[in-house]
Amino acid sequence: MPFPESITGRSVGSPFTGSAGSMAVPKSAGWCRDSLSAEAEQLLFAEANVVGISVFHELGSDLAGGTITETRRVGPSKRATLVTVTSHVIPHSAQAIQSPEYMETVRRRRAGSIAEALSDLAPHAARDDFAVCTYPVVKKISELLETLINAQTEGNTREILRQLRNTLMNGGWRDYRDAKVRKTAIAIVRILQEAEEVTPQQVEEAFDQLHDAGLNPVGPPIFADSDENEGADVQAQVSG
Amino acid sequence: MLKANADRVWTFFAADFEPLVGFEAKLAGAAEAMQSRLKAPHWGYAPGRYVLRDTVQRLLAIVDFRRVFFQSLGLGVWQKNLDEYAEVIKVGLQKLGVQQLKRIGFQATANLAIGMSHKEMAELMFGSYIRPARELQDVASNFDDVLLQLYGEEKGIKFQLTVAPMTQEQAVATFMATGNLEVFLEPKLVDAGVKEFKDRIATDCFHVSLDLSRSDVAQAEIPIFLRQSLDLADTMSAAAIQKLKSLRVKKG
Numbered sequence: 001m002p003f004p005e006s007i008t009g010r011s012v013g014s015p016f017t018g019s020a021g022s023m024a025v026p027k028s029a030g031w032c033r034d035s036l037s038a039e040a041e042q043l044l045f046a047e048a049n050v051v052g053i054s055v056f057h058e059l060g061s062d063l064a065g066g067t068i069t070e071t072r073r074v075g076p077s078k079r080a081t082l083v084t085v086t087s088h089v090i091p092h093s094a095q096a097i098q099s100p101e102y103m104e105t106v107r108r109r110r111a112g113s114i115a116e117a118l119s120d121l122a123p124h125a126a127r128d129d130f131a132v133c134t135y136p137v138v139k140k141i142s143e144l145l146e147t148l149i150n151a152q153t154e155g156n157t158r159e160i161l162r163q164l165r166n167t168l169m170n171g172g173w174r175d176y177r178d179a180k181v182r183k184t185a186i187a188i189v190r191i192l193q194e195a196e197e198v199t200p201q202q203v204e205e206a207f208d209q210l211h212d213a214g215l216n217p218v219g220p221p222i223f224a225d226s227d228e229n230e231g232a233d234v235q236a237q238v239s240g
Numbered sequence: 241m242l243k244a245n246a247d248r249v250w251t252f253f254a255a256d257f258e259p260l261v262g263f264e265a266k267l268a269g270a271a272e273a274m275q276s277r278l279k280a281p282h283w284g285y286a287p288g289r290y291v292l293r294d295t296v297q298r299l300l301a302i303v304d305f306r307r308v309f310f311q312s313l314g315l316g317v318w319q320k321n322l323d324e325y326a327e328v329i330k331v332g333l334q335k336l337g338v339q340q341l342k343r344i345g346f347q348a349t350a351n352l353a354i355g356m357s358h359k360e361m362a363e364l365m366f367g368s369y370i371r372p373a374r375e376l377q378d379v380a381s382n383f384d385d386v387l388l389q390l391y392g393e394e395k396g397i398k399f400q401l402t403v404a405p406m407t408q409e410q411a412v413a414t415f416m417a418t419g420n421l422e423v424f425l426e427p428k429l430v431d432a433g434v435k436e437f438k439d440r441i442a443t444d445c446f447h448v449s450l451d452l453s454r455s456d457v458a459q460a461e462i463p464i465f466l467r468q469s470l471d472l473a474d475t476m477s478a479a480a481i482q483k484l485k486s487l488r489v490k491k492g
């Protein structure tokens with residue numbers, strides 16, 4: 001279908017048509033989309049076929065480069081076809097990369113906060129609703145576990161945090177009324193707060209200390225009827 | 241920390257004294273005596289100033305009517321030759337007839353790679369050196385970078401400590417803004433010493449600069465001051481990084 005005369009007859013949007021109007025307008029100028037007036041563009045694409053193409057670039061945690069090639073067929077049409085290509089860059093995975101040194105620092109900082117939360121339990125130890133008071137401790141442990149979930153070098157830290165969290169689960173919080181128990185837990189958290197690197201030996205020692213204090217660092221048995229479904233590092237909602 | 245990363249450190253030393261009326265008569269003798277001890281193979285003269293250049297050690301010594309000045313690329317030269325350089329300074333000042341100094345200063349600047357990205361270091365500055373970012377939300381909602389200067393006195397020496405996370409571009413720009421870099425090179429067209437130094441520090445890094453000084457001191461105190469400054473720069477820079485990393489700082 002030819003373009004309406006009303007468009008072709010005009011020298012649309014061309015810089016060559018000033019008030020003098022003496023310069024010839026090149027034929028191609030009228031067809032250059034950039035030079036179309038809004039009115040002309042509206043007419044041209046009013047009933048155009050529209051094809052949307054989205055290209056997603058997800059930056060992997062390994063930061064490896066890659067090429068995405070996608071071929072779409074655009075069928076013949078008497079009218080113009082408007083093709084919109086939208087490129088989406090998803091940096092979430094790449095942003096999650098954190099250096100071991102950074103993760104160590106985050107661990108030391110947050111462990112200090114957990115130790116403070118454990119210390120804060122002391123004045124509330126006799127309360128009936130002591131379980132509520134232990135919630136900040138569980139929350140801080142879970143948050144730190146979540147932060148360290150992708151850290152390549154903080155596996156031992158995660159294991160100690162899981163042990164600590166387990167001691168608070170299934171009614172384990174009651175044991176934290178005892179000052180000696182709190183002292184043991186705080187001593188273990190101080191290791192996370194001060195160590196440059198947490199070693200497997202420290203994991204074993206933490207387990208032994210918690211166990212000797214009468215706590216259960218293992219958590220509920222897997223055959224127990226429990227709603228808690230935990231993956232290797234995934235923090236599920238923790239009940240009191 | 242700086243001693244272990246000596247090849248990422250650049251230094252300045254200055255001994256300032258009252259301008260001398262008769263400097264022209266004494267300056268050449270002072271420069272000659274200094275060069276004799278320093279064994280610097282290259283030297284230059286600009287009106288009122290001699291420049292002695294040991295381009296192998298990447299060390300400059302400048303003497304004029306009001307200052308004896310040293311500049312180096314790397315801290316190693318000071319670690320190896322501190323006593324010798326103290327003697328060179330002493331000889332120069334004696335020839336100039338200077339006993340009392342208005343100020344002596346030693347500055348060590350380093351771009352230290354500590355295994356973290358600029359973004360990570362910038363984030364950790366909050367909560368370590370300054371309040372957590374969430375507590376500064378009424379100032380602005382997002383913070384990208386931090387530059388911190390602390391002034392004080394430690395072990396009788398005044399200090400100005402500057403710490404900042406730096407991107408590769410910032411690290412290079414900071415170093416390249418240093419004066420006299422071309423004077424370290426000989427022959428200038430082929431010596432790549434400055435480029436090699438620049439390439440070494442061209443990474444995300446933690447910038448630490450310590451400007452240490454004492455005022456109104458006798459010339460004889462320079463060796464002690466230099467030794468103290470080297471130790472203080474080393475321990476304070478280590479403490480600065482430990483602070484960023486939330487490690488317990490062990491003070492000596």
